[in-house]
Amino acid sequence: MSTAPMSTTAATTPSVSLRSLTKTFGGSIVVDALDLDIASGEFFSLLGPSGCGKTTTLRMIAGFSDPTSGTVLVGGEDVTSTPPHRRDVNTVFQSYALFEHLDVRGNVGFGLRRRGLDKATLNRRVSDMLELVELGDRGKERPSRLSGGQRQRVALARALINEPKVLLLDEPLAALDLKLRRAMQAELKAIQREVGITFLFVTHDQDEALSMSDRVAIMNEGVIEQCGTPEDVYEHPTSVFAAGFIGTSNLMSGTWSSGCVAISPTVSIPAPGHQGSAEGDSVSVAVRPEKIWLSDLTPAMFRLPGTIVATSYHGATTQHLVSITPDLTLTVLEQNLPRMRADDRWIPGDRVEMGWLPEHTVVLR
Amino acid sequence: MTLPGCAYIRDDAPVDTPLPPSAKAEIDGDLVYFNWADYLAPRVVKGFQEEYGVKVIESNYDSMEGMYAKLAAGNQYDIVFPIAKWVVKLRREGKLRSIDPAQLQNADQVFYSGSYFNQPWYDAGSAVSVPFTVYKTGVGWRTDKVSTMTGSWQDLWNDEARGHIFTLDDQDEALAMAALLLGYDVNTAKASELEEMKKLLISQKGLLRAYSSDDINNMVGGDAWVHHMWSGDFLYLQQGLADDPASFDFEAPSEGTPINSDAYVIPANAQHPGTAMVFIDYLLRPENAIKNMNYLYYPFPVRDALPAFADLAKDVPACNVEISDLENENVFRLLGTDEVQRRAAMWTEVKAS
């Protein structure tokens, strides 16, 4: 399923390249012939549901897991058989994996001490790093006395201080509460920009992936379904899985027929941009709920009549369920704009005409 | 014969090793000492260490079989204190070194002309042993709890003391008691006699409180009113511990009593036989024998110390052991493996039932 190696725009050597990377556990394929290049300095996310193989991929890059076949290159060098301690790669673990017998400074300086750095340099770099993660005053604390967010920063600092070619982050924010997670996302992105190190970020949280990454790869059942900029993967999903996993989509299946997708005998949705399907092919179409308008329709829009069956108010938006035929109900997300008054709102039973621009119809195979 | 590597692969070839010659009585190292616990006065041992500038390294056994097993396993001790019949066994197996009395300055204290110990039953010509103590086994009782004592071993079945009778937790002693009561040899291993003795001993269990060798404390604690008992322990109880000595008495039953003796021996593989010789000589000094008697309350057959013991036992003559008492039939003799195991199996059944 995966496509040919995705070229990167950067002319430099990629930080990480995976070539036909495969991992099987007792007969089942966890990672299936993965090809991937991550450019130097990129913030790259591997996004997918649990069990999709993203963490296994990460572990193979770090060296904790041996690939069944294929190669891992870091900085252009084949490290497939290199043990973890000789790889120029560092990891921020999901559980943080801090060393409880050392204080914060001991944890952060651990990697540098392994490299035999002199004491003065080591102390200076540890202090700098603690400043960067805003833990300058906690150096003498034991990890067990820190809050979750602080522990997370220590884990980050401990990995970053080694200035690896690539930093691997295994769901590092999963253990934090929502508010702290949002704050850390911004901070992580800022730190990455400041240090310029390649980040390979593994997450199952689409918001996290979209808001932080330069590029996102959506992984499912051991293969990369789609890889691109956040905007790209959101706006132009190429598979049913990608469309469904990121955001919400109105997914409909039908038959390709003269530039349109026939959903039912009465409903046929035009998809002018689509190529590559033959007459009579089974295809799916996806339309994002927020792309569908219920008022102020423009002439360029494809239109469809329907009936509101339910509405729910979400503060910034209101979600409507609109029935087109007894078998077909679409979700529509409407911005609650300032000019809207309460009596302007749709109520169930209202007949509506909805519409969207044809380029927002995404045909999936 | 022992194959290297496993001691359990062997044949039944009889052992008949010549005895190694006697060592000179000269200090040749620290003394590795193997005895019952608390079976010499500590100050006597301490005096030896100070006088000769050597250390006494002490190990203890709690049974003769345990002692023998350790020796048989090849452990090296310089001096051991076996009961007479074990001297026979150890000598026969070549596990002992000769002891030349001429090396001992105090030899005439035990080997004087006409002494029984010049030719004891267990060691022809006293070639490998020097006598240590002698003792008899009888019955001790509480005069304030029990009024009718018959002077027979039957007193261990005294209904007046039901639930307060103790028999020594010692195979030879318990079997000897039953044998004497039935008129058998104390060393009998005849199946029919053992069967009768077993029935007799089991018949005692209804009256019996326990089998125990802690005779002194059983009496002191009030648990025992009638106790199958060693003479020395009784003396110690009465003279050394009791608030009211008159409430304790001891009898040597009329059917006869086992009279036994312990001896000093030096194992053939002793590393410091010279020190052991010096130690034996030191223990034979009458003043040391008296100190030991006053600690152990057992008579030491040391000529110039005997009057002191007679004095110690003057209130309970039954506790006194005359040297001539040793010339009787009731000594524990060495038996063959079959006989030992038959007796042991019977005793185990008595205790287990």
Add this chain to the structure above:
Amino acid sequence: MARARRLERKPMFAVVVTAVFFAWLYLPILAVALFSLNDKKSLSTFSGFSLRWYDDLVHNDALIDSLLASLKIATVATVGSLVLGTMLALGLERVRSRRGRVIGAVTLLPLVTPEIVTGVAALLLFTGVGLKLSMTTVILAEITFSIAYVTVIVRGRLAGVSLEVEEAARDLGCTPFQALRLVILPTLVPALVGAGLLVFALVFDDFVLAFFTTGVDPQPLPVRVYSSIRFGVSPAINAIGTLMLIGSALLIVAALVLPRLFGRGTSSLDLITGGQK
């Protein structure tokens, strides 16, 4: 924390049983301590206060030798079983093969084998291969017996240390051996202290194994005590018992307090009891 766990009403039944239990637990110990101060050689009537049995003890070389022998046996056996037991725990925790499970089961067998069986087996083994019974054989037997305790306690702690900690060490430049030395072992220190104290106390007081495997060297203290109590105990033994009690009390207090001094959350007592994760 403790406050939050307390239930409102104390169950009188449990409290009364506990009080009686403590009285029962300490009665013989108080008796030992009391009669060690008796001026007479009696264990039933206390006639007057005296330190003569302590004086006896100090001058009783055989008892002192036994005490020292037991201390030595316990020390060597503790070190030996800590090394072997920790190796075993680490190996078993990480080698998750069928072979690993078999080894794991076999090494736990001593825990479910009555000591008399282990003792008999050790005696037969040592005698069979012609090894002279000595302090060395006691130590060998005690180590064999103690490995399982160390393994259980250390594995308990290891289970709480995520595999990621080891990976983090590897990630930060440690060879497998360095990861073990610099990260895993230091993390295990509280468990090692707890296991060490437990094994020391068990071996120091172990009678059965020592009984079957001791030889020419000074007897381990429990064996000497046994030899003497079969035929009536000397109050010097009570003095030793009292000193042992004080010694073990200090050890336990150390086990409770030391980890706190090092600033660690869990004390080794928790590890012995398996509580408070």
Add this chain to the structure above:
Amino acid sequence: MAVLDRRGAKPAPRSAQRTWLWGALLALPTAWMVAFFVFSMAIVVLLSFGRTTNDGFPAFATSTANYRALWNDVYLELFWRSLLYALATVAISVLIAYPVAYAVALHGGRYKNALIAAIVVPFFASYLIRMYAWKALLSDDGLVNSGLRGSGLSDGVTFLNTPWAVIGGLVYGFVVFMILPIYASLERLDVSLIEAGKDLYHGPVRTFFSVTLPATRAGLYGGVLLVFLPALGDFVSAQLLGGASTFMMGNLVQQQFTEGQNWPLGSALTVAMMAALTVLMVAYLRATSTQAQEP
């Protein structure tokens, strides 16, 4: 920079990369256990078919005489007696350990650790001396009886040399192994469960049997094992506190290795004891594992 230098090194073989160290760690202790435990058990089994030579030494043979000697009413009765004593010890230990562990774990407050330490300390002071102290205390003229007589409660009770004295000694010796695992599982117990139980079941007794006991089952099972095994093999309690008819299996085994001078018979006894234990253990494990699956 050191990292760069190491780059030139030959990479380790792939699959063995991470496991060799752990395998190596396993090797030495495994060899130790095989040499000193497995091998020694094998010798016990071999010698149980052995004999005693004329000069009194144990020797290998292929005789079943030792086992045939065991099949005898006296030994069978003794086996049941030992089992009974061990089970009684377990039962009494449970009755003591539960309330104590409960009181300490749930009502110990800040004294909890101190109380546990106070329970553990005596068990590290010589087992033999404590047993002997009981002998002195419980004798007919001992302190306990003097106290009873002095208070007029009774004119003396025969404690010593009874089955109860043996069982009491065993309980005293091993109850700590019951308290600690139960304490540990009570410690982990969520107190709100008990409170919820009190609402649900009205009354502490039903709550205990419906909530607390099932939740601490693992600790209880562990404790049962840890008390039962040493109690079954003990020979000190019966020897010091027992009477004329309280001989246990441990005494029997010890007897063969000392006075009995019959190591092969002692070995056969040991094997029989292990075999019986194995059967009991398997039955026990079956029972506890099926019970544990119930809700």
